[in-house]
Amino acid sequence: MTNTRSAWIVYLLLSGLTLFTWGVARAGYSGLGVTLLVLGVALLKGQMIGDWFMSLRGLRGFWRWVIVLWLLLVGGLITAAFMIATGG
Amino acid sequence: MDMHIKTTEQPTRPAQRRYPPGDLALWIFILAELSVFAVFFSAYAFTRAQHVELFSTYQATLDCNSALANTLVLITASFFVVRAVAAIQRDRSAETVRWLWLAVLMAGLFLLIKGHEYAHHLAAGVTLSTNTFYMFYLSLTFFHFMHVILGMLVLLVLAVRTRRGHYSAAEHTDIESGASYWHMVDLVWIVLFPLVYVMR
Amino acid sequence: MQYQSQRVAKPYFIAAIGLFVGQILFGLVMGLQYVMGDFLFPAIPFNVARMVHTNLLIVWLLFGFMGAAYYLVPEEAERELVSPKLALAMFWIFLVAGALTILGYLFVPYSSLADMTGNSILPTMGREFLEQPTITKLGIVVVALAFLFNIGATILSGRKTAVSLVLLIGLAGLAVMFLFSFYNPDNLVKDKFYWWWVVHLWVEGVWELILGSILAFVLIKTTGVDREVIEKWLYVIIAMTLITGIIGTGHHYYWIGTPAYWKWWGSIFSAMEPIPFFMMTVFAFNMVNRRRRNHPNKAAVLWALGTGVMAFLGAGVWGFLHTLAPVNYYTHGTQITAAHGHMAFYGAYVMIVLTMISYAMPMLRGREAANSNRSQVVEMWGFWLMTVSIVFITLFLTAAGILQVYLQRMSENPLPFMVVQDKLALFYWLREITGVVFLIGLVVYIASFFVGSREPEASVSPAPAEAGA
Numbered sequence: 001m002t003n004t005r006s007a008w009i010v011y012l013l014l015s016g017l018t019l020f021t022w023g024v025a026r027a028g029y030s031g032l033g034v035t036l037l038v039l040g041v042a043l044l045k046g047q048m049i050g051d052w053f054m055s056l057r058g059l060r061g062f063w064r065w066v067i068v069l070w071l072l073l074v075g076g077l078i079t080a081a082f083m084i085a086t087g088g
Numbered sequence: 089m090d091m092h093i094k095t096t097e098q099p100t101r102p103a104q105r106r107y108p109p110g111d112l113a114l115w116i117f118i119l120a121e122l123s124v125f126a127v128f129f130s131a132y133a134f135t136r137a138q139h140v141e142l143f144s145t146y147q148a149t150l151d152c153n154s155a156l157a158n159t160l161v162l163i164t165a166s167f168f169v170v171r172a173v174a175a176i177q178r179d180r181s182a183e184t185v186r187w188l189w190l191a192v193l194m195a196g197l198f199l200l201i202k203g204h205e206y207a208h209h210l211a212a213g214v215t216l217s218t219n220t221f222y223m224f225y226l227s228l229t230f231f232h233f234m235h236v237i238l239g240m241l242v243l244l245v246l247a248v249r250t251r252r253g254h255y256s257a258a259e260h261t262d263i264e265s266g267a268s269y270w271h272m273v274d275l276v277w278i279v280l281f282p283l284v285y286v287m288r
Numbered sequence: 289m290q291y292q293s294q295r296v297a298k299p300y301f302i303a304a305i306g307l308f309v310g311q312i313l314f315g316l317v318m319g320l321q322y323v324m325g326d327f328l329f330p331a332i333p334f335n336v337a338r339m340v341h342t343n344l345l346i347v348w349l350l351f352g353f354m355g356a357a358y359y360l361v362p363e364e365a366e367r368e369l370v371s372p373k374l375a376l377a378m379f380w381i382f383l384v385a386g387a388l389t390i391l392g393y394l395f396v397p398y399s400s401l402a403d404m405t406g407n408s409i410l411p412t413m414g415r416e417f418l419e420q421p422t423i424t425k426l427g428i429v430v431v432a433l434a435f436l437f438n439i440g441a442t443i444l445s446g447r448k449t450a451v452s453l454v455l456l457i458g459l460a461g462l463a464v465m466f467l468f469s470f471y472n473p474d475n476l477v478k479d480k481f482y483w484w485w486v487v488h489l490w491v492e493g494v495w496e497l498i499l500g501s502i503l504a505f506v507l508i509k510t511t512g513v514d515r516e517v518i519e520k521w522l523y524v525i526i527a528m529t530l531i532t533g534i535i536g537t538g539h540h541y542y543w544i545g546t547p548a549y550w551k552w553w554g555s556i557f558s559a560m561e562p563i564p565f566f567m568m569t570v571f572a573f574n575m576v577n578r579r580r581r582n583h584p585n586k587a588a589v590l591w592a593l594g595t596g597v598m599a600f601l602g603a604g605v606w607g608f609l610h611t612l613a614p615v616n617y618y619t620h621g622t623q624i625t626a627a628h629g630h631m632a633f634y635g636a637y638v639m640i641v642l643t644m645i646s647y648a649m650p651m652l653r654g655r656e657a658a659n660s661n662r663s664q665v666v667e668m669w670g671f672w673l674m675t676v677s678i679v680f681i682t683l684f685l686t687a688a689g690i691l692q693v694y695l696q697r698m699s700e701n702p703l704p705f706m707v708v709q710d711k712l713a714l715f716y717w718l719r720e721i722t723g724v725v726f727l728i729g730l731v732v733y734i735a736s737f738f739v740g741s742r743e744p745e746a747s748v749s750p751a752p753a754e755a756g757a
């Protein structure tokens with residue numbers, strides 16, 4: 001059964017992390033380190049959505065990890081692309 | 089692959105469940121949708137790698153505040169959807185209807201804000217052919233925009249059907265499916281927002 | 289067979305198979321002309337043979353779809369067809385119009401045919417696959433409307449199932465997209481742009497709905513798996529088809545003068561088009577593995593599984609091969625395209641029509657559920673001969689295509705088109721020989737309708753579930 005208290009906590013965390021990302025953008029930071037940090041925050045948020053909102057947390061087997069895998073795939077590809085961009 | 093489409097009859101003790109909430113067929117659809125977005129995101133990132141200057145220049149023209157508002161709106165909608173599911177699990181369908189309508193409202197708000205951004209670009213003469221950045225920005229966000237519309241319609245139908253008494257604590261697979269779909273729409277935006285607006 | 293009016297499917301199926309033979313014969317003629325340029329000169333020029341080959345293909349597939357619909361819809365709607373008479377009348381109109389058109393192609397120079405049929409009033413002729421005289425096109429629209437009315441009214445006044453509704457949407461879409469064949473702008477870019485709305489949105493859009501629903505129907509009937517499960521698969525498949533296939537049209541907009549963003553849109557969305565085809569394969573095998581009973585018509589199950597595999601190979605794999613813009617830049621309009629066209633059309637649409645014929649024909653001819661064992665064995669020989677031939681035709685054309693791309697477009701000293709064609713003769717010969725095997729397979733397939741018809745029906749062995757329990 002969905003727990004409304006943890007939903008509240010996740011909701012507030014997601015909002016807080018969103019504000020953080022926005023703050024980085026407003027401050028005009030750039031560079032690989034900051035960029036990857038922002039990406040990492042997004043992946044963390046995505047993982048929270050998968051675990052708590054989509055309720056994958058309590059499962060076992062493939063479906064437990066499906067969102068995590070997607071995030072790692074997308075995150076990995078984006079990271080690679082950004083590293084190529086700064087490297088070359 | 090072993091396909092039990094109906095997943096409601098599985099044991100309720102969390103540690104034993106194998107399938108996500110909602111209809112498994114819908115989850116396969118979600119997977120397919122996520123792979124389209126994954127390809128789109130990587131195409132963006134790798135193309136950017138060849139035009140870093142161009143991308144940063146035009147990323148700077150985007151309205152970060154609208155994007156912030158929209159991210160918060162989507163997260164809030166997702167939260168409402170979670171509450172709707174929680175309510176129907178407790179057999180409180182009137183409450184479920186209220187949460188669903190609130191989520192629909194949020195989805196509508198997203199469309200309004202995004203529409204406003206589009207109107208701004210349009211007025212500035214920006215089109216898909218303006219440059220590669222705008223091509224990606226407009227395509228990606230618009231593809232997502234269409235998903236918000238679809239998700240909103242799904243939530244709307246669920247609200248109406250819940251109101252008519254279609255769902256209960258015992259049977260609410262559709263609500264769980266619709267909720268999962270909506271969270272997917274949210275999830276995609278959670279990656280899209282930093283990628284397109286913030287990461288330079 | 290539960291409803292009398294299902295019988296109207298039979299002439300449609302017979303005509304389909306008849307025209308199929310014609311299609312293959314003209315394919316063989318062309319195949320020979322590829323290596324012996326003056327074969328049948330001047331009686332049947334290559335361009336005429338090509339037109340006949342492709343138009344016969346489309347027309348017999350349409351016959352097949354209509355027959356399938358007439359067989360499937362009463363059973364799904366649980367009522368007789370609204371008007372079996374209308375269905376029969378349309379059969380004859382379509383057959384005569386089709387035959388006259390083909391004869392026109394063969395015996396009248398194309399430009400005279402255009403004059404004779406008043407093409408100048410509403411010019412629509414002269415474009416690949418849409419070569420039919422305008423009046424034939426109008427005839428097709430009339431037949432399609434009468435057909436849609438007939439099955440639409442039957443479905444809407446009877447039991448509505450996912451299978452029949454998806455079929456109806458697919459068939460209505462088929463008719464609607466065909467209307468773009470009447471739009472023939474002077475601007476060549478626009479012309480090509482909308483031409484693909486017929487060709488691409490047919491085979492990678494609405495026809496896929498037809499394919500999905502027929503496959504679902506046959507699987508429900510032969511495996512006994514819950515309709516609910518099968519219908520969910522069907523929904524997921526068609527949703528994915530439409531999401532990827534509609535914008536996927538862009539893979540034809542790379543080099544025709546459309547804006548550059550199509551390179552991205554076309555590449556990304558069409559790269560996802562194999563997903564629904566893959567789902568169909570998994571779907572077919574999954575349902576057969578979970579079957580509740582063994583159906584005596586083993587040939588029909590084989591065709592259904594074959595459709596899943598070959599559609600994925602032909603459309604999914606061979607489509608993906610050349611769908612990304614940077615690849616298509618080199619392969620556009622080469623033998624790679626022809627290779628893909630053959631395996632995709634055969635694997636998806638030829639095979640689904642033959643699946644339905646295989647399932648329905650025994651009942652239409654008075655059997656309880658299936659043909660005799662002997663007839664089925666012969667039919668399965670036909671299946672393997674034709675399927676293996678098309679695989680080899682595809683492989684030979686792919687080899688020819690790779691060589692062509694290299695010699696003509698990639699090497700240091702690119703060679704002219706015709707010089708390259710000469711160098712590919714070996715592959716063209718192999719294609720022609722394989723084509724003959726295909727024809728033999730087709731003959732064997734047709735023979736299966738005539739052997740073992742006096743022998744008793746094939747019987748059922750116990751289902752794995754029962755046997756295991």
Ligand code: HEM
Nearest residue numbers: 491539558561603607608610611620621625629632633636
């Ligand atoms: C059953 C489904 C399909 C059929 C029957 C089919 C058939 C065909 C045919 C006949 C052509 C040649 C058209 C012409 O230029 O005259 C063609 C072209 C093409 N098809 Fe398909 N196709 C199918 C599915 C797909 C899929 C799923 C993909 C991509 C994944 C694909 C990718 C392409 C591409 C890229 C071309 C253009 C080739 C070129 O540039 O010359 N097709 N298809």
Ligand code: HEM
Nearest residue numbers: 312315316318319625626629630633634638719720723726
């Ligand atoms: C069921 C079987 C067959 C199907 C579905 C089929 C389908 C098609 C299609 C869709 C095209 C147009 C291709 C394109 O535009 O790229 C075509 C062209 C052609 N087909 Fe077939 N065909 C079949 C069997 C054969 C056979 C057995 C042969 C001969 C051995 C053959 C020889 C040809 C030739 C030579 C062309 C012309 C290609 C060109 O324009 O260069 N076909 N066929």
Ligand SMILES: [Fe+2]
Nearest residue numbers: 488492537539
């Ligand atoms: Fe296409």
